[in-house]
Amino acid sequence: MNLSSTDSSNNPENPINYASPCEKKKSDCLKVIQTILDGEASEEQQKHFEAHIVECLSCCEQFKLDQTIKVALQTKICKREVPEDLVHVIKLKIDQLW
Numbered sequence: 001m002n003l004s005s006t007d008s009s010n011n012p013e014n015p016i017n018y019a020s021p022c023e024k025k026k027s028d029c030l031k032v033i034q035t036i037l038d039g040e041a042s043e044e045q046q047k048h049f050e051a052h053i054v055e056c057l058s059c060c061e062q063f064k065l066d067q068t069i070k071v072a073l074q075t076k077i078c079k080r081e082v083p084e085d086l087v088h089v090i091k092l093k094i095d096q097l098w
């Protein structure tokens, strides 16, 4: 017998690994995060990623972190400098959203 794609009951690679589903493809996830934050992701990409971060804590954390940095940078461009406090407040607000 060879490897069968129809038999999923004995699949050694469980597609759902709650610890970190994207461990092997983390760099791909990072690219998607950047694309989304740049506002260049397609609706499909966004939906797929939103579904992914529900299960992938590492991507969820990464997304929040990158989003915080992006917001902080934008604020820094528009206004002058971002106090440490503001970054902290933004992080808390993002945490509340999730």
Ligand SMILES: [Zn+2]
Residues within 6 Å of the ligand: 021, 022, 023, 029, 052, 056, 058, 059, 060
């Ligand atoms: Zn992930």
